Amino acid sequence: MKDVITSPKLHDCRDAFVAVLERLGAANPKVVAVCNDSVGSSKLGGFKSKWPERLVNVGIAEQNMVGVGAGLANGGLLPFVCGAACFLTGRSLEQIKADIAYSNANVKLIGISSGMAYGELGPTHHSIEDFAWTRVLPNLPVIAPCDSIETAAAVEWAARYEGPVFLRLSRVGVPDLLPPDHKFELGKANLLRDGDDITLVANGTLTHRMLKAADILAEQGIGARVLNMATVRPIDVDAVVAAARETGAILTAEEHSTFGGLGSAIAEFVVAEAPVPMKILGVPGIFAPTGSAEFLLDEFGMSPAAIAEAAVALIARKSSRA
Amino acid sequence: MQPNDLDRIARQIRLRDLQAVFEAGAGHIGGEMSAIDILTALYFRVLRIWPDQPKHPERDRFVLSKGHVALALYVTLAKRGFISEEEIGTFLKPHSRLNGHPNCNKVPGVETNTGPLGHGLPVAVGMAKAAKLTGANYRTYVMTGDGEMQEGSNWEAIASAAQFGLDNLTLIIDHNRFQQGAALKDTNNLAPFPAKLEAFGWDVTEINGNAMDEIVPALERRGERPHCIVAHTNKGHGISFMQDKVDWHHKVPNAEQYEIAVAELSEAL
Numbered sequence: 001m002k003d004v005i006t007s008p009k010l011h012d013c014r015d016a017f018v019a020v021l022e023r024l025g026a027a028n029p030k031v032v033a034v035c036n037d038s039v040g041s042s043k044l045g046g047f048k049s050k051w052p053e054r055l056v057n058v059g060i061a062e063q064n065m066v067g068v069g070a071g072l073a074n075g076g077l078l079p080f081v082c083g084a085a086c087f088l089t090g091r092s093l094e095q096i097k098a099d100i101a102y103s104n105a106n107v108k109l110i111g112i113s114s115g116m117a118y119g120e121l122g123p124t125h126h127s128i129e130d131f132a133w134t135r136v137l138p139n140l141p142v143i144a145p146c147d148s149i150e151t152a153a154a155v156e157w158a159a160r161y162e163g164p165v166f167l168r169l170s171r172v173g174v175p176d177l178l179p180p181d182h183k184f185e186l187g188k189a190n191l192l193r194d195g196d197d198i199t200l201v202a203n204g205t206l207t208h209r210m211l212k213a214a215d216i217l218a219e220q221g222i223g224a225r226v227l228n229m230a231t232v233r234p235i236d237v238d239a240v241v242a243a244a245r246e247t248g249a250i251l252t253a254e255e256h257s258t259f260g261g262l263g264s265a266i267a268e269f270v271v272a273e274a275p276v277p278m279k280i281l282g283v284p285g286i287f288a289p290t291g292s293a294e295f296l297l298d299e300f301g302m303s304p305a306a307i308a309e310a311a312v313a314l315i316a317r318k319s320s321r322a
Numbered sequence: 323m324q325p326n327d328l329d330r331i332a333r334q335i336r337l338r339d340l341q342a343v344f345e346a347g348a349g350h351i352g353g354e355m356s357a358i359d360i361l362t363a364l365y366f367r368v369l370r371i372w373p374d375q376p377k378h379p380e381r382d383r384f385v386l387s388k389g390h391v392a393l394a395l396y397v398t399l400a401k402r403g404f405i406s407e408e409e410i411g412t413f414l415k416p417h418s419r420l421n422g423h424p425n426c427n428k429v430p431g432v433e434t435n436t437g438p439l440g441h442g443l444p445v446a447v448g449m450a451k452a453a454k455l456t457g458a459n460y461r462t463y464v465m466t467g468d469g470e471m472q473e474g475s476n477w478e479a480i481a482s483a484a485q486f487g488l489d490n491l492t493l494i495i496d497h498n499r500f501q502q503g504a505a506l507k508d509t510n511n512l513a514p515f516p517a518k519l520e521a522f523g524w525d526v527t528e529i530n531g532n533a534m535d536e537i538v539p540a541l542e543r544r545g546e547r548p549h550c551i552v553a554h555t556n557k558g559h560g561i562s563f564m565q566d567k568v569d570w571h572h573k574v575p576n577a578e579q580y581e582i583a584v585a586e587l588s589e590a591l
Contacts, residue, residue: 071448
């Protein structure tokens with residue numbers, strides 16, 4: 001599947017989200033959008049012009065936004081609660097815990113512009129803690145699609161799923177990686193490329209960088225398995241254990257802190273089920289300096305070349321153990 | 323049901339609540355006693371509900387935002403037939419579905435999980451807004467504590483309820499003048515409440531929240547704006563030595579105190 005990158009064109013996954021949301025909205029009058037003055041940044045202008053009364057804008061008040069979402073679901077509606085991921089999760093975490101996850105409210109939380117998408121706006125606007133905050137909550141699937149195809153599929157899935165969902169989207173352009181007819185399955189990683197020497201796991205904006213890193217490794221005669229793991233909770237334990245047993249080393253990368261995110265979630269199972277050398281790439285536990293998301297990902301060692309270097313170093317640890 | 327009958331039921335609920343606190347060795351008895359008259363009026367007169375169909379789409383919604391008085395809600399739900407009266411005996415016991423704060427996925431009649439303060443009102447705003455969007459006729463009621471109004475999320479919700487024109491929403495503030503550690507006035511005194519709510523675009527009614535003949539008409543009032551009932555209540559109402567004593571926020575009576583309290587509540591049953 002080396003030619004899995006089907007198009008070099010970059011897509012803003014928010015467009016895929018709202019296209020599906022508007023399709024769902026046309027088919028089901030119970031679909032409502034809830035936002036915190038974020039009509040523009042959540043790209044809800046089209047939804048608003050079609051169904052102005054079904055856009056519930058609570059103003060700049062995220063705690064109320066999430067609570068209102070729970071109440072709308074109690075009243076029989078299907079709310080998509082949209083806001084910048086940093087505020088949606090950080091400001092309203094207790095509402096997400098008590099009103100949504102613990103109450104089992106059928107609410108879809110859509111974190112927009114996650115990771116370091118707000119780049120130069122600085123760490124207040126970065127959402128590099130949200131995997132950690134949300135994935136510890138029971139009853140809340142946490143999903144970060146890697147491209148517009150997976151975004152659309154995940155939104156379709158979320159609308160069908162009875163229960164809370166946290167969907168983490170970016171605004172940074174990414175190429176389409178998955179086949180156009182891709183169907184989203186919760187907790188199921190996608191094998192994008194097979195290999196025996198190491199497994200590279202990523203989601204969101206890092207998956208395409210991992211594929212490029214695998215290309216670089218292939219030129220060096222290293223076979224890297226690449227897994228796209230959109231679902232951070234529940235983790236695809238079978239894919240993780242198979243990766244550990246069959247390739248002997250796992251390198252993860254994410255637009256998130258190295259503490260508590262995708263890599264940590266994988267490590268929890270690697271330690272328990274099949275210990276092998278691991279390396280977690282991400283934001284190394286600091287408030288990021290000024291820069292765009294793309295710049296910062298490179299800065300933190302997540303350019304394809306740097307990922308490939310980290311993979312080579314990790315493979316060396318594997319052989320030194322043998 | 324008339325105020326006299328409601329008073330009798332409220333006394334029975336108080337007595338069962340007291341017994342359950344005594345047996346469990348825990349509870350929030352002060353705030354339970356202040357709220358029970360309003361809970362009784364809601365469940366035995368005002369709310370349109372069907373205990374055998376707790377998820378009926380047309381049911382009126384009640385949200386107990388001051389979730390720490392869950393026991394008062396459990397006893398009321400049991401008396402109204404949502405759960406069995408025997409089940410109250412399991413309160414706080416291992417694996418009981420009746421823990422210290424109500425769980426909507428386990429206890430029929432509970433609408434949303436509360437416990438952390440400042441959560442119920444935003445959810446109630448969503449419920450009332452949903453009725454507006456779907457054309458449903460149910461009404462939404464939510465009860466907060468007065469100390470709970472210190473949570474900023476409530477004021478986010480109050481502003482949005484007015485903006486959305488939620489004339490189908492009633493907020494009851496159980497104004498018993500005490501919070502966990504001290505009097506409201508010595509902590510962060512939001513009282514008087516009426517002018518603040520009116521400034522946000524709400525209608526406000528002030529009542530004696532332990533007087534049934536004032537509670538019922540206030541709950542049944544209908545207007546064109548969201549409605550707040552500022553219910554002046556007594557913490558520990560109905561048990562003389564508990565009344566207006568901050569200690570009784572979550573203190574448990576000893577055997578002697580228990581006998582006195584039972585005797586007081588049993589009068590005129």
